Amino acid sequence: MVRKITGKPSASPIQHLKVNNPFSMDEFTDAIPKLHDTGVGPDDVHYQMLKHLPNDALLTLLNILNNVWALGKFPVGNIYSYTSS
Secondary structure: OOOOOOOOOOOOHHHHOHHHOOOOHHHHHHHHHHOOOOOOOOOOOOHHHHHOOOHHHHHHHHHHHHHHHHHOOOOHHHOOOOOOO
16 A cells, blocks of 8 residues: 655654754763864864863853754854964
8 A cells, every 4th residue: 555645744854863963961071171272263262261161151052052053053253263374
């Protein structure tokens, strides 16, 4: 028996991939110590600043990153980086 599918699917299959889930606080705090101590970008945020953020600031930053990830929209001022020549 063949069934005809009508209507639009509720979500695209890619939305259900685990990679598209929001980052957890554990994932975030595990990743920060693994960052390389590189030069600062246009935002003037140093790696060491991230390493020493209090928990409430980490949670705020995590929420911002998860919103950017979910919406797929990056703040215009954050799409640039410094490069060395």
